[in-house]
Amino acid sequence: MTAPEHLVTEEEEKAIKAELPEIFSRFPRERGSLIPILQAVQGRFKFLSPGAIREVAKYLDLSSSEVYGVATFYNQFRFHPPGKHEIKVCMGTACHVAGGDIILENFERKLNIKPGETTPDREYSLERVACVGCCALAPVAVVDDHVIGYMQPSKVEGLFVQFEVQREKEKREKQAKESAG
Amino acid sequence: MVQIIVNGKSIEVEEGQTVLEACLSNGIFIPNLCFLKDREHPHASCRLCFVEIEGRPAPVPSCTVNVEDGMVIRTDTPEVKRLQKSAFKLIMSGHPCHAKTCPTEKPCTLMKIAKHLGVGLSPKPLEKLERDIPEVVDFGFMFYFPYRCVLCGRCVHVCRTQNEGKPLLTFARRGFDTMVAFFSDPGENVEAKCRSCLACINICPTAALVLKADERKTA
Numbered sequence: 169m170t171a172p173e174h175l176v177t178e179e180e181e182k183a184i185k186a187e188l189p190e191i192f193s194r195f196p197r198e199r200g201s202l203i204p205i206l207q208a209v210q211g212r213f214k215f216l217s218p219g220a221i222r223e224v225a226k227y228l229d230l231s232s233s234e235v236y237g238v239a240t241f242y243n244q245f246r247f248h249p250p251g252k253h254e255i256k257v258c259m260g261t262a263c264h265v266a267g268g269d270i271i272l273e274n275f276e277r278k279l280n281i282k283p284g285e286t287t288p289d290r291e292y293s294l295e296r297v298a299c300v301g302c303c304a305l306a307p308v309a310v311v312d313d314h315v316i317g318y319m320q321p322s323k324v325e326g327l328f329v330q331f332e333v334q335r336e337k338e339k340r341e342k343q344a345k346e347s348a349g
Numbered sequence: 350m351v352q353i354i355v356n357g358k359s360i361e362v363e364e365g366q367t368v369l370e371a372c373l374s375n376g377i378f379i380p381n382l383c384f385l386k387d388r389e390h391p392h393a394s395c396r397l398c399f400v401e402i403e404g405r406p407a408p409v410p411s412c413t414v415n416v417e418d419g420m421v422i423r424t425d426t427p428e429v430k431r432l433q434k435s436a437f438k439l440i441m442s443g444h445p446c447h448a449k450t451c452p453t454e455k456p457c458t459l460m461k462i463a464k465h466l467g468v469g470l471s472p473k474p475l476e477k478l479e480r481d482i483p484e485v486v487d488f489g490f491m492f493y494f495p496y497r498c499v500l501c502g503r504c505v506h507v508c509r510t511q512n513e514g515k516p517l518l519t520f521a522r523r524g525f526d527t528m529v530a531f532f533s534d535p536g537e538n539v540e541a542k543c544r545s546c547l548a549c550i551n552i553c554p555t556a557a558l559v560l561k562a563d564e565r566k567t568a
């Protein structure tokens with residue numbers, strides 16, 4: 169396991185770093201603050217960037233390796249920036265029984281990433297989540313906060329066709345605007 | 350010096366050491382993987398070093414008990430063997446390996462333990478554990494083979510000692526997915542620093558950490 173440095177640009181890291189001192193100042197400077205600080209950082213940026221991890225380590229006088237060790241222990245922490253489209257696949261009991269793992273695997277293969285990761289073009293991120301509260305629709309996926317019930321492999325395909333169409337449309341609109349202006 | 354009796358034989362050993370050390374330094378082998386002398390608290394995670402001590406209701410890991418004068422110890426009772434075999438099989442269920450393909454200097458620690466216990470390297474009758482871990486991880490100057498790793502924690506400990514409490518190695522994730530991970534700080538010349546140390550590679554009992562130049566072991 170290594171840090172996904174390539175995904176985060178220098179400018180992004182700089183912007184994150186600029187906000188960290190304020191976040192840190194809310195916590196006592198001691199080991200026990202590690203998890204609350206990580207939660208606050210993720211709460212603000214939606215993930216823990218490699219640069220943020222280093223800053224947290226520096227602040228608490230730990231090595232970044234130790235911070236990673238603690239952070240990777242908990243499922244709640246993410247190390248990849250969220251994608252433009254966030255895909256969450258339910259792995260709650262009902263969805264699991266209804267084949268949620270097959271749906272997850274479909275997404276994994278389609279996007280060539282694992283749960284918790286983001287595609288290199290930052291278009292999609294994939295996550296496994298626990299029961300999202302609509303078990304009657306199992307298996308469920310949540311895509312950009314829209315619940316999609318009765319998921320099927322064909323629906324996974326359909327979803328990406330839709331995204332493709334949408335992207336194409338945006339491109340055309342942009343072109344039309346440019347040629348008009 | 351104190352007097353202890355191991356398997357019916359009286360031996361004189363130095364005070365302040367563990368039963369495990371006392372036995373090992375007197376030529377009495379007790380299986381062990383996670384013990385390291387300078388650890389503040391024994392890790393006691395491999396559960397291989399059980400012995401029976403007179404007056405104690407159940408076998409104890411010998412790396413957690415210091416010798417006392419007059420202690421009567423047995424390292425070879427059926428109960429001890431049973432516990433050790435179970436612990437060994439549990440380790441082997443997550444460590445699929447074969448004597449033929451093992452890259453360590455033979456016999457490796459696990460083979461020695463297997464021989465001592467009179468068992469093979471297969472986890473039978475336990476199942477082989479399917480773990481969601483990669484075949485190999487590139488740590489820059491060395492490779493890490495998660496399947497070979499028995500998670501004894503020795504590398505993480507020596508890395509901590511070598512780096513004044515700020516290790517580059519750590520355990521990442523948890524449960525069956527636990528593996529050793531390597532993270533460096535920016536500006537650190539890891540290549541030079543680590544290549545001149547190699548403590549982790551040298552202490553690993555299973556060749557799960559391999560220096561890159563050492564092609565022979567990476568196959």
Ligand code: SF4
Binds near residue numbers: 505556
């Ligand atoms: S890499 Fe080797 S020393 Fe480190 S935990 Fe695994 S088996 Fe133990």
Ligand code: FES
Binds near residue numbers: 299300303304
């Ligand atoms: S288990 Fe998936 S919505 Fe409840």
Ligand code: FES
Binds near residue numbers: 413
């Ligand atoms: S050496 Fe005692 S439990 Fe591992």
